[in-house]
Amino acid sequence: MTSNGRRYYGRAGKARLVEACLEPGISVARLALEHGLDANQLRKWVRKYQER
Secondary structure: OOOOOOOOOOHHHHHHHHHHHOOOOOOHHHHHHHOOOOHHHHHHHHHHHHHO
């Protein structure tokens, strides 16, 4: 967490979350909720990951 209270996920953290989202049967919304993220933000990370 940063000094202003926001969570910070580095490349490795984002990659772990995105890869977990891509597994069959995993709910993006549930995973986001468990990690204190907005589901739309996590979906954006997934979309960027898939574009590469």
